[in-house]
Amino acid sequence: MTRLSRPHRPFQRLRRRAVKLNPPIVLLSGFVLLALIGAALLKLPISTTVPLTWMEALFTATSAVTVTGLGVIDVGQDMTLWGQLILLTLIQLGGIGFMTFAALTLVMLGGKMPLQHQNIVREALNQSSFNDLFHLVRLVVGFALFIELVTAALLATAWVPEFGWSSGLWLSLFHSVSAFNNAGFALWGDSLSQYVSSPIVTLSISGAFIIGGLGFAVIQEIIGHKKNTPWSMQTRLIVYATVGLNVVATLLFGLLEWHNPATLGGLDSTFDRVLAAWFQAVTPRTAGFNTLDTAALGTPSALLTMLLMFIGGGPGSTASGIKLTTFIVLLLTARAFLRGSTEPVIFSRRIRQEIVFKAVAVAFSGVMLIFLALFGLSISEPRQSFLDLAFETVSAFGTVGLSRGITSELSGEGQMILIVTMLLGRVGTLSLGYFLATRSVGNVRYAEGRIQIG
Amino acid sequence: MTRLSRPHRPFQRLRRRAVKLNPPIVLLSGFVLLALIGAALLKLPISTTVPLTWMEALFTATSAVTVTGLGVIDVGQDMTLWGQLILLTLIQLGGIGFMTFAALTLVMLGGKMPLQHQNIVREALNQSSFNDLFHLVRLVVGFALFIELVTAALLATAWVPEFGWSSGLWLSLFHSVSAFNNAGFALWGDSLSQYVSSPIVTLSISGAFIIGGLGFAVIQEIIGHKKNTPWSMQTRLIVYATVGLNVVATLLFGLLEWHNPATLGGLDSTFDRVLAAWFQAVTPRTAGFNTLDTAALGTPSALLTMLLMFIGGGPGSTASGIKLTTFIVLLLTARAFLRGSTEPVIFSRRIRQEIVFKAVAVAFSGVMLIFLALFGLSISEPRQSFLDLAFETVSAFGTVGLSRGITSELSGEGQMILIVTMLLGRVGTLSLGYFLATRSVGNVRYAEGRIQIG
Ligand SMILES: [K+]
Ligand SMILES: [K+]
Numbered sequence: 001m002t003r004l005s006r007p008h009r010p011f012q013r014l015r016r017r018a019v020k021l022n023p024p025i026v027l028l029s030g031f032v033l034l035a036l037i038g039a040a041l042l043k044l045p046i047s048t049t050v051p052l053t054w055m056e057a058l059f060t061a062t063s064a065v066t067v068t069g070l071g072v073i074d075v076g077q078d079m080t081l082w083g084q085l086i087l088l089t090l091i092q093l094g095g096i097g098f099m100t101f102a103a104l105t106l107v108m109l110g111g112k113m114p115l116q117h118q119n120i121v122r123e124a125l126n127q128s129s130f131n132d133l134f135h136l137v138r139l140v141v142g143f144a145l146f147i148e149l150v151t152a153a154l155l156a157t158a159w160v161p162e163f164g165w166s167s168g169l170w171l172s173l174f175h176s177v178s179a180f181n182n183a184g185f186a187l188w189g190d191s192l193s194q195y196v197s198s199p200i201v202t203l204s205i206s207g208a209f210i211i212g213g214l215g216f217a218v219i220q221e222i223i224g225h226k227k228n229t230p231w232s233m234q235t236r237l238i239v240y241a242t243v244g245l246n247v248v249a250t251l252l253f254g255l256l257e258w259h260n261p262a263t264l265g266g267l268d269s270t271f272d273r274v275l276a277a278w279f280q281a282v283t284p285r286t287a288g289f290n291t292l293d294t295a296a297l298g299t300p301s302a303l304l305t306m307l308l309m310f311i312g313g314g315p316g317s318t319a320s321g322i323k324l325t326t327f328i329v330l331l332l333t334a335r336a337f338l339r340g341s342t343e344p345v346i347f348s349r350r351i352r353q354e355i356v357f358k359a360v361a362v363a364f365s366g367v368m369l370i371f372l373a374l375f376g377l378s379i380s381e382p383r384q385s386f387l388d389l390a391f392e393t394v395s396a397f398g399t400v401g402l403s404r405g406i407t408s409e410l411s412g413e414g415q416m417i418l419i420v421t422m423l424l425g426r427v428g429t430l431s432l433g434y435f436l437a438t439r440s441v442g443n444v445r446y447a448e449g450r451i452q453i454g
Numbered sequence: 455m456t457r458l459s460r461p462h463r464p465f466q467r468l469r470r471r472a473v474k475l476n477p478p479i480v481l482l483s484g485f486v487l488l489a490l491i492g493a494a495l496l497k498l499p500i501s502t503t504v505p506l507t508w509m510e511a512l513f514t515a516t517s518a519v520t521v522t523g524l525g526v527i528d529v530g531q532d533m534t535l536w537g538q539l540i541l542l543t544l545i546q547l548g549g550i551g552f553m554t555f556a557a558l559t560l561v562m563l564g565g566k567m568p569l570q571h572q573n574i575v576r577e578a579l580n581q582s583s584f585n586d587l588f589h590l591v592r593l594v595v596g597f598a599l600f601i602e603l604v605t606a607a608l609l610a611t612a613w614v615p616e617f618g619w620s621s622g623l624w625l626s627l628f629h630s631v632s633a634f635n636n637a638g639f640a641l642w643g644d645s646l647s648q649y650v651s652s653p654i655v656t657l658s659i660s661g662a663f664i665i666g667g668l669g670f671a672v673i674q675e676i677i678g679h680k681k682n683t684p685w686s687m688q689t690r691l692i693v694y695a696t697v698g699l700n701v702v703a704t705l706l707f708g709l710l711e712w713h714n715p716a717t718l719g720g721l722d723s724t725f726d727r728v729l730a731a732w733f734q735a736v737t738p739r740t741a742g743f744n745t746l747d748t749a750a751l752g753t754p755s756a757l758l759t760m761l762l763m764f765i766g767g768g769p770g771s772t773a774s775g776i777k778l779t780t781f782i783v784l785l786l787t788a789r790a791f792l793r794g795s796t797e798p799v800i801f802s803r804r805i806r807q808e809i810v811f812k813a814v815a816v817a818f819s820g821v822m823l824i825f826l827a828l829f830g831l832s833i834s835e836p837r838q839s840f841l842d843l844a845f846e847t848v849s850a851f852g853t854v855g856l857s858r859g860i861t862s863e864l865s866g867e868g869q870m871i872l873i874v875t876m877l878l879g880r881v882g883t884l885s886l887g888y889f890l891a892t893r894s895v896g897n898v899r900y901a902e903g904r905i906q907i908g
Contacts, residue, residue, distance in 0.1 A: 256833075299832040299840055307825065330818050337815035344811075353807045357798075360814060361791035364784050371761065378753040379710075386753055387840035 028427045031094070035062040035423075038090045047083035048073075055412055060087070062419045065094035066426035067318060069184025069288040069401025070392075070418065072408045076187035081170070087185060088177050094426070095181030095212070095318040096144045140216045143223065144180060147211055151176035154204035158195075179208035182318040184288025184401035192279075196291035197272040202279045209287035210246075213313030214238060233347050234325070238314045241324045245308070249281035250274075252304055262296035284308035286319045288401025295388075295404040302391055302404070309398040310366070320399040320426055322366045329359040362428075370397050373421045380413040381406075396421040482881045485548070489516040489877070492544045501537035502527075509866055514541070516873045519548035520880035521772060523638025523742040523855025524846075524872065526862045530641035535624070541639060542631050548880070549635030549666070549772040550598045594670045597677065598634060601665055605630035608658035612649075633662035636772040638742025638855035646733075650745035651726040656733045663741035664700070667767030668692060687801050688779070692768045695778045699762070703735035704728075706758055716750035738762035740773040742855025749842075749858040756845055756858070763852040764820070774853040774879050776820045783813040816882075824851050827875045834867040835860075850875040 038061030043052060052060070052073065059072050064087050073079070075087065152172040160168035171187060178185045186192055195201035211219070221235045231239070254277040257264040263280075264273045279291045284305045297305065312321015332344040333356050344351045374393045381389060388404045395402050396418045410418070492515030497506060506514070510526050517524050518541050527533070529541065606626040614622030625641060632639045640646055649655035665673070675689045685693070708731040711718040717734075718727045733745045738759045751759065766775015786798035787810050798805045828847045835843060842858045849856050850872045864872070 299836070299843075300829055302840075303825070303829055303832055330814060333811055334815040334818035337811050338819070353810075356807075356814065357787055357791050357810065360784060360810065361788040364788040365792070371757070375754055375757055378757055382753070385840070386756075386844075389753075390840075 028423065031065055031423055031427055034065045034090065034093060035419075037061075038065060038086065041086045042079075042083060046080060047086060048079050050078050052078075055415055059415050059419060061090060062422055063401070064090035064183065064185065066399045066422040067091060067095045067181050067183040067320070068396060068399040068422045068426070069178075069186075070396060070403055070407050070422070071185070071401075072410075072415065074189045075185055076189060084170075084174060084187070088174055091178060091181050091183040091185065095183060096140065139223075140219065143219055144212075147208055148173075148176045148180045151179060151204050151208040154200060158198060158200045175205060176208060179205045179287065179289070180212040180318065182209050182212050182287045182313070182320075182399075184283075186289060190293075191290045193291055193293065196276050196279075197267065197269075199275060202275055202291060205289060206279055206282050206287070209289075209319075210242065210282060213285060213287070213317045213319035214242065215314030215317035217316055218314055233349055236347060237328060238324055241328060242314070245285070245311070245324075246278075246282050249284075249304065249308060250278045253277045253280045253301060256298060256301045256304070257292075260296070260298060263292045263301075280305075281308075284398075284400055284402060285324075286312050286321050286398045286400040288395070288399075290402060294391075294402050299387065302387060305402065306391060306394045309394045309400045309402065310370075312398050320428070321397075322363050326359045326362045329355060330363055333359070366397065366425075369421065369424055370394060373397070373417050376417045377410075377414055380411050380417065384409070392418070393421065397425040399426050482877065485519055485877055485881055488519045488544065488547060489873075491515075492519060492540065495540045496533075496537060500534060501540060502533050504532050506532075509869055513869050513873060515544060516876055517855070518544035518637065518639065520853045520876040521545055521549045521635050521637040521774070522850060522853040522876045522880070523632075523640075524850060524857055524861050524876070525639070525855075526864075526869065528643045529639055530643065538624075538628060538641070542628055545632060545635050545637040545639065549637060550594065593677075594673065597673055598666070601662055602627075602630045602634045605633060605658050605662040608654060612652060612654045629659060630662060633659045633741065633743070634666040634772065636663050636666050636741045636767065636774075636853075638737075640743060644747075645744045647745055647747065650730050650733075651721065651723075653729060656729055656745060659743060660733055660736050660741070663743075663773075664696065664736060667739060667741070667771045667773035668696065669768030669771035671770055672768055687803055690801060691782060692778055695782060696768070699739070699765070699778075700732075700736050703738075703758065703762060704732045707731045707734045707755060710752060710755045710758070711746075714750070714752060717746045717755075734759075735762075738852075738854060738856060739778075740766045740775050740852045740854040742849070742853075744856060748845075748856050753841065756841060759856065760845060760848045763848045763854045763856065764824075766852050774882070775851075776817050780813045780816045783809060784817055787813070820851060820879075823875065823878055824848060827851070827871050830871045831864075831868055834865050834871065838863070846872070847875065851879040853880050 035058065039054065039057040041047060042057040042061055043054065045051070056072050059070075060075075062068075063070050075084065079087065152169075152175075155172035155176055156169055159171045162168065163171060174185075174187060177183075184191075188194065192201060192205065214222075215238065218235045218238050221232060222239075230236075254264070254274065257277065257280070258273065259265045264276055267273050267276060276291055279289075280297075280301075283289050285308050294302075294305075310321055311327045312323050313319025315323045315325055328346070329344065329351055332346055332351065336344040343353075344356065370393055373396070374390055377384075377389045377393060378386070384406050388406045391402070391404050392406055392410075394400075399422055407418075489512065493508065493511040495501060496511040496515055497508065499505070506527065513524075513526050514529075516522075529538065533541065606623075606629075609626035609630055610623055613625045616622065617625060628639075628641060631637075638645075642648065646655060646659065668676075669692065672689045672692050675686060676693075684690075708718070708728065711731065711734070712727065713719045718730055721727050721730055730745055733743075734751075734755075737743050739762050748756075748759075764775055765781045766777050767773025769777045769779055782800070783798065783805055786800055786805065790798040797807075798810065824847055827850070828844055831838075831843045831847060832840070838860050842860045845856070845858050846860055846864075848854075853876055861872075
């Protein structure tokens with residue numbers, strides 16, 4: 001073989017180079033390409049009612065592809081139905097789509113995937129085991145579309161009577177897709193504020209984005225669950241953490257904002273206030289819709305929101321952030337160490353060193369990215385308040401989309417900083433870690449060194 | 455034995471309980487006790503020119519014992535010489551003193567230390583090896599006093615001509631002790647602002663606090679160094695990181711503030727500006743003196759200062775923060791993971807898992823402490839700007855003492871929050887980790903669990 005293939009060396013080299021293609025770079029390039037195509041489409045005169053600048057188009061397209069929802073334009077006012085359709089397509093592609101559709105396409109084209117594509121898809125789904133991938137892809141896409149349709153149907157019961165069939169159905173579809181993908185784009189300038197007291201709107205939308213934020217692995221396990229089999233550790237962890245965080249956050253927002261006349265205090269009934277507190281508690285991880293004025297939240301609530309935006313949803317989901325699992329692994333590692341144990345344990349399973357190191361890499365990179373972006377913004381936007389800039393930065397990193405209202409006031413440099421932050425926040429510092437860590441192995445074994453900590 | 459000792463059980467139990475005394479609690483209690491005694495002494499009429507409230511006395515004493523330097527009173531104006539002497543004693547006791555004097559006293563009392571005391575002293579010096587302890591204590595106290603005297607002599611060359619012998623010598627002594635202990639207390643209301651262009655004052659004070667911030671182990675190794683023997687990894691790490699961070703921070707502050715008329719831009723010569731940029735760069739880790747108006751710094755500079763305050767100095771030093779080593783271990787762990795290696799390496803030595811876990815515990819606890827304190831302050835101080843509150847919180851955690859001027863405006867609740875933050879910041883989330891981790895061993899070995907990160 002070796003002898004025979006010698007004349008073909010140039011091809012071999014080419015193939016070898018293709019295999020060596022850095023998967024996270026491919027993933028990032030895919031997002032950038034989608035954002036550029038999206039920007040070009042949004043620039044078309046038929047997409048908008050007012051002409052967009054290239055920066056506005058690029059910002060909006062990036063915000064859609066990364067399922068962020070931060071906006072420099074009013075999607076409901078400035079975009080035509082065609083423009084909104086493009087936006088929705090970018091959201092689906094950037095959310096569940098980019099990954100699962102890539103896999104589906106490859107499967108439908110038949111045959112085996114090249115190794116580097118397998119890696120991309122595997123990273124997309126963040127699945128350690130590769131066997132169930134094809135089944136998973138079909139199941140996930142089906143499930144996602146099913147949830148989106150159910151959500152749209154629920155929303156339609158509110159919006160068809162209000163807006164008539166065509167507008168009502170379009171509004172329902174747009175917001176259900178935007179919800180399941182944790183994209184946070186809404187067709188009203190004040191997001192869902194006018195539906196703050198509507199249980200059908202707020203509960204179906206929050207239901208959709210919470211399910212979208214669980215992650216494919218969890219969804220697969222729950223819907224494919226056999227009776228009398230316990231959930232996997234990962235599924236239990238994410239479900240319990242989601243429920244726990246949402247309940248605690250609802251209580252805290254209720255306590256903090258109950259008497260704020262600009263937020264909960266302005267609502268009539270206790271029920272309305274609890275409903276709004278619930279929505280405010282669940283939207284930061286990382287849906288980004290709002291029913292209360294984010295800029296009117298007190299500083300303590302803003303700070304709490306920033307923590308939730310930083311934590312985010314489940315891995316391999318439509319939500320971003322450092323992820324629930326990352327946060328909990330670090331918490332457990334710290335707790336274990338403070339209790340004198342040498343390894344963190346959860347549900348009677350110890351957490352491997354490699355997983356802790358991965359969590360360190362994700363959280364540390366995330367904090368550094370936020371620090372650098374905020375540092376840049378504090379230079380480019382000297383007039384904005386520090387709290388607003390910090391909030392906007394964390395919102396971009398977590399691809400949340402909540403804003404205290406400064407997005408459209410940012411300078412060109414500021415918007416570029418947020419574009420990069422959204423892309424890196426969505427592609428994930430982890431993609432890097434995941435691919436590289438699974439690719440190479442340490443050949444040199446060094447002796448241990450001694451370092452004092454603290 | 456078992457049979458014989460049965461009647462003595464009560465005593466055994468007592469002794470066992472004494473041995474079980476939680477060392478970090480003992481350490482924390484020591485600091486609290488010192489702060490209370492200090493507060494009582496500062497409450498004496500002979501200590502101050504104006505009567506202090508209990509809160510002012512407690513805040514000032516805690517600030518001194520934890521070598522922070524945040525102030526609700528003007529030490530130079532409101533305190534008599536006697537009061538200043540008490541303050542200086544608290545600083546020495548809280549800095550080098552608390553630990554080394556405890557060890558010295560025990561040694562001088564003769565005999566062996568009980569195990570729990572050994573632990574306290576060992577934690578104080580943060581030494582893994584216990585053999586050289588007694589030698590180290592004498593060496594460290596001698597070295598500290600020597601540096602303090604040299605610094606005082608250098609300062610005296612500036613201040614004796616200016617203030618005469620008695621005032622000049624007292625000012626020199628006070629500020630040299632405050633400097634070596636990284637305490638940051640000054641006898642002028644605007645700290646060292648009037649000496650911003652004095653090389654002798656700024657360089658001797660910054661020299662003293664940088665040396666004090668290296669940590670005893672480094673000092674011991676450098677002064678007890680044999681020719682042709684390479685420095686230990688730890689010493690190289692701390693020395694290189696100190697030099698690197700200080701140079702980079704000087705450059706950044708120079709760039710950011712060069713044309714700010716309220717800071718560097720207000721100084722006449724390039725030399726003065728470089729000198730002031732240097733001082734501004736080195737004081738956040740974690741000395742706390744200032745020659746520029748901290749509140750006049752631009753937001754980018756304030757952010758950079760907060761990062762430096764969070765990082766802090768070397769372990770086992772008079773500086774606080776999460777420590778240089780903690781930050782670098784996390785940085786290397788993240789970098790190693792992103793590069794696909796399974797373990798972080800420094801100077802061709804791998805860093806053990808336990809050290810990484812320790813760093814996670816220290817940094818995570820630190821971030822959580824800062825978050826909770828800032829959350830509390832944002833509730834108790836609704837009128838203060840978020841940047842000022844965040845700055846103040848990080849300054850208290852790192853026992854830095856830099857302030858944007860809001861310390862004395864804080865409510866009673868706010869001051870209590872800072873008191874707790876200073877104490878926990880100084881005693882160190884790590885004390886907890888160190889003691890407990892070295893005490894117990896995991897008995898149960900759990901199976902490994904799988905968790906997805908990011
Ligand atoms: K979002
Ligand atoms: K200090």
